[in-house]
Amino acid sequence: xxxxxxxxxxxxxxxxxxxxxxxxxxxxxxxxxxxxxxxxxxxxxxxxxxxxxxxxxxxxxxxxxxxxxxxxxxxxxxxxxxxxxxxxxxxxxxxxxxxxxxxxxxxxxxxxxxxxxxxxxxxxxxxxxxxxxxxxxxxxxxxxxxxxxxxxxxxxxxxxxxxxxxxxxxxxxxxxxxxxxxxxxxxxxxxxxxxxxxxxxxxxxxxxxxxxxxxxxxxxxxxxxxxxxxxxxxxxxxxxxxxxxxxxxxxxxxxxxxxxxxxxxxxxxxxxxxxxxxxxxxxxxxxxxxxxxxxxxxxxxxxxxxxxxxxxxxxxxxxxxxxxxxxxxxxxxxxxxxxxxxxxxxxxxxxxxxxxxxxxxxx
Ligand code: NAD
Numbered sequence: 451x452x453x454x455x456x457x458x459x460x461x462x463x464x465x466x467x468x469x470x471x472x473x474x475x476x477x478x479x480x481x482x483x484x485x486x487x488x489x490x491x492x493x494x495x496x497x498x499x500x501x502x503x504x505x506x507x508x509x510x511x512x513x514x515x516x517x518x519x520x521x522x523x524x525x526x527x528x529x530x531x532x533x534x535x536x537x538x539x540x541x542x543x544x545x546x547x548x549x550x551x552x553x554x555x556x557x558x559x560x561x562x563x564x565x566x567x568x569x570x571x572x573x574x575x576x577x578x579x580x581x582x583x584x585x586x587x588x589x590x591x592x593x594x595x596x597x598x599x600x601x602x603x604x605x606x607x608x609x610x611x612x613x614x615x616x617x618x619x620x621x622x623x624x625x626x627x628x629x630x631x632x633x634x635x636x637x638x639x640x641x642x643x644x645x646x647x648x649x650x651x652x653x654x655x656x657x658x659x660x661x662x663x664x665x666x667x668x669x670x671x672x673x674x675x676x677x678x679x680x681x682x683x684x685x686x687x688x689x690x691x692x693x694x695x696x697x698x699x700x701x702x703x704x705x706x707x708x709x710x711x712x713x714x715x716x717x718x719x720x721x722x723x724x725x726x727x728x729x730x731x732x733x734x735x736x737x738x739x740x741x742x743x744x745x746x747x748x749x750x751x752x753x754x755x756x757x758x759x760x761x762x763x764x765x766x767x768x769x770x771x772x773x774x775x776x777x778x779x780x781x782x783x784x785x786x787x788x789x790x791x792x793x794x795x796x797x798x799x800x801x802x803x804x805x806x807x808x809x810x811x812x813x
Contacts, residue, residue, distance in 0.1 A: 452762045454487045457517035459510070462496040462530075462539060463734035464744040464797075465523025471746035471801025472521060472753040475770060478805045479757070482812045483766050490517065494546070495525025495539035495734075505542030514546055514727075519760035521753060522729040527736040548588050552719035552727055553619070554626040555587040555698065556755070559705035559715065564778040568710025568787055571682070576708050581688045582634060583705055584627040585698025587719055589619045590649075592695050613649050615694065620656040622722060627692035628664040635689035639670045641677045641697055653694065674701070681705060706731055713745030713786040716752035718759050726760045728752040742796040745784040747774055750804055773807035 458473065460466040473489065480487045492510040493501050501507075505525070514520055526539040533539075546552070561569065561579035569576045594612035601607050624640070631638040640657045642650035654671055661669045672680065674697045680687065681704050693701060706715050715731040730748030738744055751774060758767035782803050783792040795803065 451486070453518055454485055454761045454763075455517045455519075456487055456489050456756070456761075457510075457513050457520045458489055458491050459494040459520060459522045460491075460497070461494055461523035461525040461734060463524070463527045463736045463739035465495075465497075465525065465734055467739070467742065467797050468730070468744050468746040468749040469521065469523040471797060471804075472749040474801050475750050475773075475804050475808065476753050476757075478808045479763075479766050479770060482808065483763070483769075485757075485761070485763055485766065487761070494522065494542045496527055496530045497525075498542055499530055499533060499537065499539065503537075505537055505539050506545040510542075511546065511549055514550060518725060519756045520546070520727040521749075521756060522727055523749065524730065524732060524734040526734050527739075529736075546727060547719060548593075550725065550727070551588060551721050552725075553586060553588045553722075554623055554718075554720040555583075555585040555702075556630065556718040556720065556759070557583045557585065557698075557702045557705070557715070557731060558717075558755075559583065559702070559709050561709050562714065562775065562778055564775070565710050565714070565787055567789060569708055570710075571685070571708060576685060579685055579708060580634075581685065581705055582630055582690045583698060583702045584623065584630060584690060584692045585702060586615070586619065586623040586694050587698075588695075589615055590695035592699075613647065613696075615649050615653060617652065617656055620653050621660055624657045624660040624692060625663075626720070627690055628660060628667055631667045631690040632664065636666055637668045637670075637689035639672055639677070639688055639691050641672050641674050641691055641693035641701065643674050643697075644671075645673060650694070657692070677701060678704060681708065702731070711745065711786045713748055713784065714751070715748050716755050718752070718755045720759060724760055726756065728756040728760075742798060743785050744797050745786050746797050746801050747784075747804075750774060750801070769808060769811060770804070773804045773811060776807045776811075777803045 566573040591613040720726040754770035757763040
């Protein structure tokens with residue numbers, strides 16, 4: 451029997467409001483499909499700092515290592531701005547990502563036809579948009595050493611970082627992206643800056659090597675500056691994009707905005723065995739915390755990704771995605787995606803509506 455142990459980390463601000471909605475949905479799926487999901491809870495980020503003085507305790511790390519998947523809300527907020535940089539809430543997130551070696555960040559940017567007016571691009575450019583960005587998450591310039599700010603002999607200060615990728619790091623993220631392309635549109639665009647950066651000359655070479663094992667996938671390469679432009683000009687040309695940590699960080703935010711609301715976007719961060727951490731792409735939204743107005747759909751859709759990628763329950767994932775779509779069809783909207791003529795609902799009501807839609811689909 452497939453083990454389905456889930457560690458739930460609500461996090462901070464809107465985290466403890468949106469995560470319970472995803473749990474409600476998962477419990478309903480469990481009831482309908484008998485998945486035997488076991489839930490365990492822990493603290494991460496500001497909540498963990500308040501509880502034990504560290505953004506990620508050893509106890510949380512141990513629970514994370516023992517789980518098949520982790521569902522996270524979001525961490526951080528101005529409440530912890532005074533805390534030492536080394537133990538800020540976001541460090542807890544980085545600790546789990548690197549301790550569990552969650553190197554593969556999958557960020558789908560899907561345009562729900564019901565929301566095509568919410569994009570900053572004209573509907574004809576984005577309707578039907580369905581891109582998957584595969585971003586390397588634990589290497590590249592964000593982690594490369596040496597790094598720091600030093601004082602030169604002439605007394606001037608200099609900031610420096612190191613951009614490096616080993617062959618093995620490139621190979622495993624490329625493989626993850628090719629696998630993803632195989633179950634989608636079989637097109638993969640690798641984004642680099644190989645006209646300037648040696649690291650990405652190697653990146654391109656290794657991606658080409660991995661491509662030999664995936665003859666069905668049509669591989670293309672694009673420089674990152676062009677990719678940013680193409681995403682805004684003709685986003686529907688893309689199926690799967692694979693890129694390094696920093697380029698992926700930037701391009702996935704561009705792709706997110708194409709879909710209109712950050713409140714709709716899920717993400718997954720996976721290790722080599724498919725164990726993963728699932729979280730909405732947005733942050734902890736302190737400006738709207740405690741008001742029951744945050745959109746829980748990105749977290750609910752993250753729970754669907756968790757079923758698909760870590761818990762061996764693809765059909766159940768689809769059932770959640772269909773339920774979300776039917777709730778949008780019914781005109782229900784949280785404030786971030788609201789337009790005239792629609793029915794404005796809060797966080798809990800939106801979660802309840804998805805549960806109801808699941809119930810109806812199971813009849
Ligand atoms: P944010 O994503 O929290 O908020 C940006 C804007 O989007 C805000 O106006 C917010 O109200 C809105 N928003 C975000 N999620 C929403 C939702 N579900 N429904 C409706 N509206 C939503 O980004 P920020 O303000 O830059 O960051 C706030 C805090 O979150 C910071 O402490 C930051 O470090 C942290 N953060 C955490 C993560 C994470 O946990 N993975 C990611 C990004 C930012």
